[in-house]
Amino acid sequence: MVPLFYNARSLWARRLSTGLTVLGLGLVVFVFSAVLMLANGIESALAAGGDPANAVILRKGATGELVSAVERDAVRVLATDPAVASGPDGAPLVAGELVVLVALPRDGGQAMNTTARGVGPQSFAARPEVRLVSGRAPRPGTNEVALGSALVGTSPEATLGGELRFAQQRWPVVGVFEARAGAFESELWGDASRLGSAFGRPEYSSALVRLRSAEDMDAFVRRVGEDARFTLEAKPEPRYWADQASGLATFIRVLGLFVSFVFSVGAVLGAMITMYAQVATRIAELGMLRAVGFRRRSVLASVVVESAMLGAAGGVLGALGALATRWIHIRTLNFQTFAEVSFGFTPTPGIVVGALLFGTLMGLVGGLLPALRAARLSILDALRA
């Protein structure tokens, strides 16, 4: 086995060429991991809006709250289910909610579609992850609204103490809440009846039901589906939000992986060029290695390892660059909910390991053919060169 030290020195001896190749490989790994982190960020932003003990009730067949409708009577019936948890005051934790879209003005004349959620008295209690960070909860029966923290500052009046105007009415902002970076942080919450009358929507869009424990979920979902009094279906809240994220996350993932794949072909070719040049300029050296007794397969392994080192260096560079993006936050339209969501690049250990492996793999593949050429050299020819 040729010592690794030899490879490291060889790479260092041709710094410019090595540096350019590592940079190229690093850019590819950067795009690869940034895309995965972005898709992951969307999913965790939306999926974090779910508690496994909560069920979202929608009209059967509805793909989202925006196109769903739930009658007021049905919400009362749902509250009588034995699996429903009770709040501190003994009332069942069931809330009829109304979801409408509001176009809030944004600086520069554009508008952004924002989800306005009309909530009931139990909505906050049924979602322990939602907590007010400043101000107070909107009082029932008034136009007061609370903002998700991702909305603060996105529209001129979207701050605590500001006053939003939509649907011909004024909506004072009295509180700001956080929801563990989930989708609710991109929403504004107000009273369901006030929003309902402002938008001419007598029915709820959905109902939220908190169960005593997540184990009751399967039975509850079945009971709702089979109940002849209404045509509704229940979904565990985390699954509902994961479904809402799937389209946008798939789009980004497909686009990103497609591009990373194309990029990686280019980068592998780049690594190949570099390694061919390394082999070509070191023919005499390689011949010497063979002459002092190293086997063909040792030479082969040495070149492949050298190329893998290039790739690994690119992987480290790219992964570090991608990790630096986690402080960037992005808002974009989710085609499924038709509202804007805010999310960031969310790294996982899996993505970082994947990035390093991807870089090393590109180096390995790029080094294979040059290594074969190096191993095939005959000692005499090589020494004479």
Next chain:
Amino acid sequence: MTFGRLVWRDLLRNPLRLGLTILAGAVGVTAFIFLRTVIDLFYFGAEAAQVDRLIVRNKVSITQPLPLSYYARIAALPGVTAITHQEWFGGTLGETQKDFFANFAVDASTFLEVFPEFTAPSGQLSAFRSDPCGALIGDKLARRFGWKPGDRVTLKGQIYPGDWTFNVRGIYTGTRPGADTTLFVFSYPCLNESAQLPEAAKDQAGIYAVRVDDPARSGEVAAAIDGMFANSPYPTKTESERAFQLGFVAMSSAIVTAIRVVSTVILLIILLVIGNTLAMGVRERTRDLATLRAMGFRPGKVVLLVLAESAVIGLAAAALGVLAAPSLVNGFARLIASQFGQLPDNVMQVRTLVLSVLAALAVSLLAGAVPALRAVRLPVAEGLRKVA
């Protein structure tokens, strides 16, 4: 030996490396064209927008409807030559969003007056207009599902619950490039007069599309429409079709920006690959280049030699990339068709191809600049002594 022949010989010094470089460059050019096309896709609606068309929607948000009674009031305004209304239906073929395509309820009698970029045989058109549940579908969509006039298509309503069956009465084509032929439109009465529709949802329009006689006066007409309904329970927001479409793009601007950044990163990668190759070639040929200069070649000529080499590599890569790009775009289109619907025809624009060739040329010249300057900066005597 002529100059051109000298460039040619230098290029072929290491054919394997040349081939790999061109291939790597071509991959980059293809990816560049692909991403630019994806960006164009976001702007597709805005590009196809007509200057004489206004879109009227509910001021609160696009999902809130407008009363149907606005139809006559807008139509009576001076400057308005045609008006139609449409309602996003959002039906799906199955239970899920799979096999997605856009479907609207439209006013069959006025739809083509406001959207003259769509056309169909007059027999099919009159059949569409006389059937209360008639549907008119784009030829690209028709090809996707193999639908033809006379077929019955059942959609599951997402916004309007239940199963809705429509009779395909005609297949429209675009009269100019850029017309979207992937739509499914059906007659409004089928929705509005159905017993399945709740009373509260009757006589509503999603948006109104209005044509004005003089595009220069469209701002005036828009202000007149919004002013007329400002104090009603359903105030409107009227904007040009282009502004309306750009509003959607603005909401996705973060994604568009990310794609733009990545497409620039590609150019950087091409730069690195070609620059690396040229640097290697120049380093190995230090003695040859010094010899040329000893023979009396001016430094400018030597720089030109290296730059010509890089330009050839860049152009060859661009040519290969342009050839490969269409199949890549089509592959991507097939991959996302089931979830996001088909891509319109000719999304890949000549402009994008020209841009990619120019970018490849510029990047390769830039990549050649450093090695070329390095080649002439070395004193001739030192260069002659150098062993690669």
